[in-house]
Amino acid sequence: MAGAEEIELSHSLSSSESGTNLQTADRIELRFKELTYKVSVGLGFNTGEKDVLKNLCGRFPPNQLIAIMGPSGAGKSSLLDVLSGYRTNGVSGQILANGHDRNINAFRRISCYIQQDDRLQPLLTVKEAMDSAADFKLGHRVSKEERHKIIENVIRLLGLEESLYTRSSQLSGGQKKRLSIALELINNPRVMFLDEPTTGLDSQSCTQCIKLLKMISKQGRTIICTIHQPSASLFQMFDQVYLLANGNCLYQGATGEMVNYLSAINLPCPKYHNPADYVIELASGEYGQDKINDMVRHSENGKSTQWQDKSYIMFPSTEHLNNNGIAKKSDKKVKTGCPTYFQPTLQDTSYSNQLGVLISRGVLKIKRDSTLTHLRIIVNILVALMLGLLFYDSGKHASGVRINYYLLFSILIHHVMTSMMLNVLTFPLEMSILIKEHFNRWYSLKAYYISVNLLDIPVAGFSCLLFTAIVYPLTGQPLEWDRFAMFNFTSLLVVFIAQSVGYMVGAVFNVVNGTFVGPVLVVPMMMFSGFGVTIKDIPTYLKWGSELSYLRYGLEGYTSAIYGLNRPELECDQLYCHYKSPKKFLELVSQPPDHFWSSSVTLIGILFLIKLIAYFFLSWRIKVMR
Numbered sequence: 001m002a003g004a005e006e007i008e009l010s011h012s013l014s015s016s017e018s019g020t021n022l023q024t025a026d027r028i029e030l031r032f033k034e035l036t037y038k039v040s041v042g043l044g045f046n047t048g049e050k051d052v053l054k055n056l057c058g059r060f061p062p063n064q065l066i067a068i069m070g071p072s073g074a075g076k077s078s079l080l081d082v083l084s085g086y087r088t089n090g091v092s093g094q095i096l097a098n099g100h101d102r103n104i105n106a107f108r109r110i111s112c113y114i115q116q117d118d119r120l121q122p123l124l125t126v127k128e129a130m131d132s133a134a135d136f137k138l139g140h141r142v143s144k145e146e147r148h149k150i151i152e153n154v155i156r157l158l159g160l161e162e163s164l165y166t167r168s169s170q171l172s173g174g175q176k177k178r179l180s181i182a183l184e185l186i187n188n189p190r191v192m193f194l195d196e197p198t199t200g201l202d203s204q205s206c207t208q209c210i211k212l213l214k215m216i217s218k219q220g221r222t223i224i225c226t227i228h229q230p231s232a233s234l235f236q237m238f239d240q241v242y243l244l245a246n247g248n249c250l251y252q253g254a255t256g257e258m259v260n261y262l263s264a265i266n267l268p269c270p271k272y273h274n275p276a277d278y279v280i281e282l283a284s285g286e287y288g289q290d291k292i293n294d295m296v297r298h299s300e301n302g303k304s305t306q307w308q309d310k311s312y313i314m315f316p317s318t319e320h321l322n323n324n325g326i327a328k329k330s331d332k333k334v335k336t337g338c339p340t341y342f343q344p345t346l347q348d349t350s351y352s353n354q355l356g357v358l359i360s361r362g363v364l365k366i367k368r369d370s371t372l373t374h375l376r377i378i379v380n381i382l383v384a385l386m387l388g389l390l391f392y393d394s395g396k397h398a399s400g401v402r403i404n405y406y407l408l409f410s411i412l413i414h415h416v417m418t419s420m421m422l423n424v425l426t427f428p429l430e431m432s433i434l435i436k437e438h439f440n441r442w443y444s445l446k447a448y449y450i451s452v453n454l455l456d457i458p459v460a461g462f463s464c465l466l467f468t469a470i471v472y473p474l475t476g477q478p479l480e481w482d483r484f485a486m487f488n489f490t491s492l493l494v495v496f497i498a499q500s501v502g503y504m505v506g507a508v509f510n511v512v513n514g515t516f517v518g519p520v521l522v523v524p525m526m527m528f529s530g531f532g533v534t535i536k537d538i539p540t541y542l543k544w545g546s547e548l549s550y551l552r553y554g555l556e557g558y559t560s561a562i563y564g565l566n567r568p569e570l571e572c573d574q575l576y577c578h579y580k581s582p583k584k585f586l587e588l589v590s591q592p593p594d595h596f597w598s599s600s601v602t603l604i605g606i607l608f609l610i611k612l613i614a615y616f617f618l619s620w621r622i623k624v625m626r
């Protein structure tokens with residue numbers, strides 16, 4: 001993006017209805033006092049607390065691009081997490097928006113947080129991602145034409161016109177970053193937090209990215225980002241610097257004043273040295289801890305405003321108070337920085353709108369997902385064919401009853417493992433996107449959870465039906481529609497339960513741990529399924545295990561569908577067939593002849609219970625991760 005073009009774009013935006021330029025009253029000055037953030041560290045008996053941020057003070061005015069700088073581990077990301085409201089546990093001190101205590105929910109409505117890793121939907125194109133973000137954030141409050149105009153403006157502003165039909169996964173690092181910013185710009189946030197927006201970008205993309213942020217800040221926004229070690233030219237583009245070391249503030253003030261500050265405290269920046277490099281060296285302790293202590297003392301840990309640029313619009317804390325020190329009613333909007341219309345939820349659009357957009361976006365993803373959809377269908381076809389050939393006609397003759405029972409158990413394990421492991425492996429990636437989008441208020445967790453469960457039905461249903469349609473006739477099961485339907489219904493219930501277990505594991509564990517925990521959770525289910533040790537042979541003190549095993553009810557559902565419902569005697573192709581009468585076999589596996597419906601009802605109960613548990617794990621995980 002050329003400079004002239006940028007100016008032209010920002011001009012075109014000023015008259016647009018997207019409202020990307022902020023009114024003075026909408027601008028936010030963020031201040032914090034005595035801000036401390038403690039985390040628990042250590043394991044077992046050796047636990048303790050660590051002060052990540054130590055009594056920090058600071059002032060981030062609107063219309064400015066602010067860099068939080070410091071060496072690795074200084075507390076930059078933590079400060080961003082705390083100021084954005086992403087982290088609230090272990091935080092003490094005061095955070096003020098326009099001089100008033102920051103109401104976390106009101107503040108979240110006017111801010112956004114863009115994390116270091118671009119958590120984008122890999123299968124959606126830039127246009128689709130923008131459309132769905134606009135649908136989530138603007139919904140029906142804004143007409144279709146207006147929405148289109150807003151998207152167009154933001155896309156133009158961020159120079160993404162040429163990548164409109166490129167999938168997010170195929171964008172370059174710089175384009176991904178720009179798309180992340182574009183998605184959040186749609187609802188015109190007044191404060192933007194960005195964690196290391198230049199990491200992984202080449203120098204040209206870095207410059208483009210920072211130029212863009214600068215331009216957005218000049219529309220009245222407060223833009224705060226962490227940055228590692230900027231080049232001298234990049235450094236100059238920031239309006240303000242907040243320098244951290246070991247959780248303390250070493251400097252807060254205008255970028256142009258930093259060299260003067262260093263000279264004033266007898267730490268002059270050597271000639272021809274990039275001031276950004278020099279302060280990082282100082283903050284890393286390369287010149288001694290005493291220099292760090294001096295800087296903390298002189299900056300008063302961020303309290304001193306001596307080096308700040310005084311030209312920006314200030315929001316004195318008393319500006320909106322009447323003589324009694326009470327906020328004036330008419331100033332409600334400025335006071336909280338929150339829209340004046342009543343908003344019962346954190347999200348900008350209704351629950352039904354969120355669900356609708358999640359489902360239409362999900363359908364797009366399903367169509368393109370090579371693992372969750374295409375691979376899943378292929379695996380079901382291949383396994384069904386393999387089992388069909390291996391157990392060919394095993395269900396037809398009385399001599400093959402035992403072998404057929406092994407087949408039923410194999411089918412059960414196939415459904416459990418494939419469905420569960422797919423979610424264990426793919427959900428952690430989805431989790432990181434969910435956390436970002438949920439934190440930035442695109443949708444509620446409930447809407448998300450209902451949508452994923454609804455979206456699971458068609459693919460699971462189709463692959464299950466395909467599997468049954470192949471394996472059932474090949475293995476010589478009774479060709480009766482009701483038995484076929486019952487068999488498939490049991491498979492579906494087992495698949496849904498296994499998927500929910502997968503969500504549960506995927507929500508709590510990362511891919512590596514989940515890959516271990518998932519199968520481990522299946523083992524007790526297998527032990528108590530009645531396969532091998534029949535239910536009547538399980539010791540009384542372990543009976544509870546069989547009551548909980550969804551594999552037991554799945555196996556019972558299968559055997560009832562195949563051998564129950566008064567199935568007539570089986571053909572015997574040998575001199576003697578012990579299980580000629582299906583009832584005899586059902587007795588062996590200690591199962592009443594017509595157990596199908598009671599097994600199905602129990603499976604449905606287990607399904608709802610596991611779905612509920614998975615939801616609680618998911619919401620717990622989201623809270624814990626923050």
Ligand SMILES: Nc1ncnc2c1ncn2[C@@H]1O[C@H](COP(=O)(O)OP(=O)(O)OP(=O)(O)O)[C@@H](O)[C@H]1O
Binds near residue numbers: 071073076
């Ligand atoms: N939840 C946590 N538990 C334990 N220690 C933590 C936690 N969060 C932060 N820390 C510690 O606090 C310090 C600051 O971490 P933070 O991620 O904020 O640093 P940073 O300046 O962003 O570093 P980098 O530039 O390497 O990302 C580090 O020593 C980190 O290990």
